[in-house]
Amino acid sequence: MADSKLQAELNEWCDTEVIDITHAILVVGVGKDLEVAEIEEELHTVRCWGRVRVRGSKPYSDGDGVLVLCECKEVIDPRIVPPEVRPNEGAVWKIITYAPQPTSSAPAEDFSVKLQRFLASEGKTLADIQSMSSTDESVLRAMVDVVSRTTKTQAESHGYRRLRIFSGVTPTPAGEESLEYWLEQATLMVQESELTEHEKRRRILECLRGPALEIIKSLRLSKQGATAQEFLDALDCAFGSAESAEDLYFSFRLIQQKSGEKLSDYVRRIEPFLAKVVKKGGVSANDKDRVRVEQLLRGAIDSDLMLLQLRLKERRSKPPNFLDLLSEIRTEEEYQWEEALADAVRTQTGPLPNLWPCSSAEGETVVGV
Template structure:
């Protein structure tokens, strides 16, 4: 995949080219979560999410398109990065926009065949001929001035800048190829809702524009039965209608019985654990402040007892708890 293909992919997924990057894994197939966990660890102070992914099973190759909220960090603008276990991620940046043309080239030149305007004395007049203002109606001028002043008022940033749109979700089964499944769509929606610094009305509008079919009908029914709905209410009703039926007690049981399988990589075990913890957050069964502690404790408890990385984790933590970026970086 070259820079032009990366740029085209960014455009398809509504990812700004100055904030997008494709991570390529060669020789094996990885999930979005595995690639994203490494990139998050390398840019722990910035928000990043996976916009899309593609897999070439023949070679094999994995491509994950990622977007950073404040632009790709400098540490990821090189050709590749290497993890502690020797796995190399190749980094592909999109083509940057070409520089804007200079004023000399952008300004059209006057054709030599066009005669210049002539003044009353017969001399050539330079520049455009201006109509005398006295010929305009004063009331019309006042109206035009008011319109221009209104147009010059600064618009809010969220109206003038682009944003990452949610993929389409309809709730139909089987899931159409052009849509996301519910779990994937909800992951993106929860993350986007935290990042959109806009009025509540605009948040609801952005969620609604991504819904179709039964999913849209569920929101319409909610609006008929509840006044002053919030964007979080939209996500809650979609979770109740299309989400998993497990309750908090079942999720806690899944968490406590989530162990590393024989032959499973520790990173794959952590990825499975992430999904359970995320569902607990969505259902408000886990406080986000306790996320790191719960995550770390279950990794230590559920990993294979003789795994050398677990010994390293226990050594690194000391008397405290490793934060998620540090945990993923070591793994």
């Protein structure tokens, strides 16, 4: 198999596994009996690509051994990657990388060629841009808009924080994230970023290991077009809590304020539990604010006076949202703290002297002490 065919194989394989090709190498001629750990150990002797993880293997139709797809920690520079690796035993392994880009010493392309290539990558033609307007000025404005939006997406793609490793192993290994925290970060990336769907899936896959990666592989075999959100749903289903919506709601209702715990701390503590109940369907999103207030009235056993001041019982029909409620509670806590401080000062120093003039019984003006 020629290098061009092997590079095409690498491109297709990376697309299938959702791996960034600039972090991938194709190892050709690996012995069929070698274990994954042995392959990775041999490749770790080459420093230019950093840590290596085997992502798949398949038969090599044009020679002995198998083809092995590896993902590398470092960005691959085809100019410095060795063409082959010589293991301690067996045949030489050939290394295939993505095709290097033309260097700056190559003749500069004509602007029209660059423009045509850019439009082709966006699935557009000059006719599409010209159809937006009849004037040359508007055509230029349309082109600037397309380029700026594309540049913004590319910048975000490079700048968004990479997710931490998640394997689904219990207890959570050192250097990994727990499922709950990892899902929060991954959900934020999927729902809030402007990355393409392909890039979102790739970013999720690149940080999965062990059982978690196997779950997503099984999902992709059963559903080729699975979205990034479906990846997260599958991981939550496989490794998340198995409690039903009713069980979660019952557990939420049992959470009480601790002795000495501020009401603001209590409302912050119950909020993640309420979010889980809503996510599982135990409480509708429309009833979330009402249920929160009811739980405060039920579980805040150390803040009766403050609950009266906030008049939450009378406001159950039109409850405040989480942020408004938290703001009201903190304002009341600050007021009560200032009152308690003033009482403490008066207790230690006695009543403040009256320096205002007052009338004596005989009508004379005196200064009270």
